[in-house]
Amino acid sequence: MISEKMVSYVQGSSAIRAMFEEGKRLSAIYGAENVYDFSLGNPNLPAPKEVKEAVYRILEEEDSVFVHGYMSNSGYEDVRGAVAESLNRRFGTAFHGENIVMTVGAAGGMNVIMKTLLNPGEEVVVFAPYFGEYRAYVTNYDGVLVTVPPNTEDFQPDLAEFEKRITPKTKAVIVNTPNNPTGVIYSEDTIKSLAALMRKKQQEYGTSIYLISDEPYRELAYDGKEAPYLTKYYENTIVGYSFSKSLSLPGERIGYLVLPDELDDSEDVRAAANVATRILGYVNAPSLFQRVIARCLEAQVDVEYYDRNRKTLYEGLKNVGLDCMKPQGAFYLFVKSPLEDEKEFCAAAKRHNILLVPGSSFDCPGYVRLAYCVSYEMICRSLPHFAELMKEIGGGKKK
Amino acid sequence: MISEKMVSYVQGSSAIRAMFEEGKRLSAIYGAENVYDFSLGNPNLPAPKEVKEAVYRILEEEDSVFVHGYMSNSGYEDVRGAVAESLNRRFGTAFHGENIVMTVGAAGGMNVIMKTLLNPGEEVVVFAPYFGEYRAYVTNYDGVLVTVPPNTEDFQPDLAEFEKRITPKTKAVIVNTPNNPTGVIYSEDTIKSLAALMRKKQQEYGTSIYLISDEPYRELAYDGKEAPYLTKYYENTIVGYSFSKSLSLPGERIGYLVLPDELDDSEDVRAAANVATRILGYVNAPSLFQRVIARCLEAQVDVEYYDRNRKTLYEGLKNVGLDCMKPQGAFYLFVKSPLEDEKEFCAAAKRHNILLVPGSSFDCPGYVRLAYCVSYEMICRSLPHFAELMKEIGGGKKK
Structure with a gap:
């Protein structure tokens, strides 16, 4: 009796659920410390101490009706102003509070902007590999997801293939940098070429093409790298x-959209995003955590911890003969499967x-x-098992 | 460039925005204490003290990664279990944790269930007067809203008109009791007749018709009344x-859906609601406040305060010659307009x-x-101005 559209989503979801159950099953048999679960993007670091301090101060200093009450669907004015100022300070932008819409995490923000922009049949371009949920975010509003095949050289977007699509x-075009699943940061050259191409196509077709930068991993960048701030390269950027x-608060569902003045029809887009937030049932981003993040805009989790994990896992996998690029950001490694069918490789890994x-999930x-985003100790314990895994499949068909 | 569907929503929204701006404008001219704003359903009472205590205890006792982290899209298992037990204790039901899906408020829950159930063109019946957002919640998923005209005798649903539709x-059929905007609680007789009718129609058509009970006002019931718990009257109730x-936490966006075992295709509905929560971008209900409400299931705001407001305003309006039913629940009074066009009456009121x-909004x-849900003092101050308003329109066309 459920919606037909939901049937396939539920089936797809069962696969993820099955993996989760498998982890629990293995833990029950072998003990949790003997299972090496690299499947979940759930931050393992605690929120920085500033978060707890902010909660305490807010509950002491601010009025309950204000802290837990409704505000504009786009968020508290002072919070939106604080976010804008922080961005301006860090990236030399010139946003004001009205450019910010507080959202129920990045996933909420992506749904709000798709609802805001898409007419049925309109196309949204993504670059493989990409976060699989994008497909749902686009089809929720009867949009069509158009995928650009991966550039497996360096996982920068393949702009020639992009242009054809x-x-x-x-x-709209979605980019995600630092990238899930590759850990790649799109270079400034990539961004400039992408922007030039999109500008050319806008002119050619007389349309507006919005660049949507989904950047939950912005703060997780290593070796002194930083992801370019895209609004500075292309006017129609969201x-x-x-x-x-950045604050290890995934369960709290707190994020924002930036809708710059430079957008085509900027005022309409902002007004519609405000309404979309309401009618999609979010109503507003959770109120206490809006006020918390406004007090924690300079705080962040211990990125050094992830960096040590990154180096240890990368070196460890290279040493056992696995082939991957050193990630520049986020907390993912994207590894070439030594078996042609990577699902077979996953199955072999599970035996260890x-x-x-x-990768087909992306x-x-x-x-x-x-x-x-796991414990350092688990990574260290896992490495001998990767070695055994590679020994086992040594006779497997090499790519 | 925004979605065509959004254009009319933005226009509709501008009217509400205009009223909000008008309130601010009047306050600036006459002083906030001389403006009598009865337009917003924003609770004015603080959250009960148990909420703050719960936040403090959770942050002291529970692990940050757990409290602020991801969990199942349907919510923490222990929280879902606690909600089920509390309902069982209060209403003699037999729910278990798997029947509960934690949601981003009731509005989030309504969107999740519409996404879960609706195929394009399927119909959802509502009884006028109804909360205007229901239209968006249904059309978001290409459903068709079917409205049953109001029974202005006592604002119980008109079942004869319902049957025809x-x-x-x-x-699905949405009911909202205690009701926004009338304050009426649907009687047990009404519920029994409604259930019998729906059962008959299910059989006649060989379909499943879900009864969706939207009940954010359940705890606000006066004079010892209580809204019947609908799962006990009709199997296909959500x-x-x-x-x-109940806890004055509208900004925190915390609520739940009950999906009983007795539902047709109950397991499918639950699995799909779990996935809908994720792909609509909620991902999960805010994590800290899931844990907070689990510790506050027996707490509630000072309902006596709203009750005093109810009696004072009801008596005051009757004394100046306005015609309305005494509300049994929620925090709304639905008053017959003394002018045929109620918008004219609203305009006249604004002059005071x-x-x-x-009512056309509903x-x-x-x-x-x-x-x-305003201060008692504002109600007292407003009454002489209602008297003046009625004097002014004394020559107006009576209905």
Whole structure:
């Protein structure tokens, strides 16, 4: 009796659920410390101490009706202003509070902006490999997801393939940098070329093509790298942000959209995003945590911890003969499968109590994703098992 | 460039925005204490002290990664179990944790269940007057809203008119009791007749028709009344609840759906609601406040305060010659407009700095809604101005 559209979503979801159950099953048999679960992007670091301090201060200093009450669907004015100022300070932008819409995490923000922009049949372009939920976010509003095949050289977007896929129906392009699942940061050169191409196509078709930058991993960048701030490169840029990773608050559902003045029809887009927030049933981003993040805009989790994990896992996998690029950001490693069918490799890994996500979940078969937002000790314990795994499949068909 | 569907929503929203701005404008001219704003359903009472205590205890006792982290999309298992037990204790039901899906408020829950159930073109029946957002919640998923005209005798649903509107395409019926905007509680007789009728129609058409009980006002019932718990009267009942009013936490976006075992295809509905929560971008109900409400299931705001407001405003309006039923629940009075066009009456009221919502916003013209979740003092101060208003329109066309 459920919606027909939901039937396939539920089936797809069962696969993820099955993996989760498998982790629990293995833990029950072998003990949790002997299972090496790299499948979940759930931050393992505690929120920085500033978060707890902010909660305490807010509950002491501010009025209950205000802190837990309704506000504009787009969020508290002072919070939106504080976010804008923080961005301006960090990136040399010139946002004001009205450019910010507080959202129920980045996923909420992505749904709000799709609801705001898409007419049925309009196209949204993504670059493989990409976060699989984008497909739902687009089809929820009867949009069409158009995928650009992966550039497996360096996992920067393949702009030649991109150009072929921009049509008069292209309404938006989603980029995610630092990237899930590859850990790649799109270079400034990439961004400039992408922007030039989109500008050219806008002119050619007389349309507006919005660039949507989904950046929950912005703060997780290593070796002194930083992801370019995209509103500075292309006028029709919308940014989606989340505090899930930077403050380890994924369950609290707190993030924001940036809707700059420079957008085509900026006022309409902002007014519609405000209404979409309400009618999609979010109503507003959770109120206490809006006020919390406004007091924690300079705080962040211990990125050094993830960095140590990154180096240890990367070196460890290289040493056992696995092939992958050193990630520049986020907390994922995207590893070339030593077996042609990466699902077979995942199955082999499971026999060594190692849980991986197949690249086909990101529209990029032949690879597997490892999330290293796990304990350092687990990574160290896992490495001998990767060695055994590689020994086992040594006779397997090499790619 | 925004979605065409959004254009009309934005226009509709501008009217509400205009009223809000009007309140601010009047306050600036006459002083906030001389403006009588009955337009907003924003609770004015602080959250009970148990809420703050719960936040402190959770942050002291529980692990940050757990409290602020991801959990199942349907919510923490222990929280879902606690909600089920509390319902069983209070209403003699037999729910277990798996029957509960934690949601981003009742509005989030309503969207999740519409996404879960509706195929394009399927019909959802509502009884006028009804909360205007239901239209968006249904059309978001390409459903068709079917409205039953109001029974202005006593604002119980008009079941004869209802019966005419049930078709083979009827997928769900929404009831909201205690009701916004009338304050009426649907009687047990009403519920029994409604259930019998729906059962008959299910059999006649060989379909499943879900009864969706949206009950954010359940705890706000006066004179010892209680709204019947609908799962006990009709097998295919889904309950949507919110802690926005009972704990004065509207900004925190915390509520739940009850999906009983007795539902047709109950397991499918639950699995799909779990996935809908994720793909609509909620991902999960805010984590800290899930844990908070689990510790506050027996707490509630000072309902006596609203009750005093109710009696004072009801008596005051009757004394100046306005015609309305004494509300049994929620925090609204639905008043017959003394002018045939209730929008004219709202405009006249505004000249006395009184802000009301026209009944046409609830698909019930000829009436106006007053929200009495305001300060008692404001109600007292407003009454002489209602008297003046009635004197002014004394020559107006009586209905």
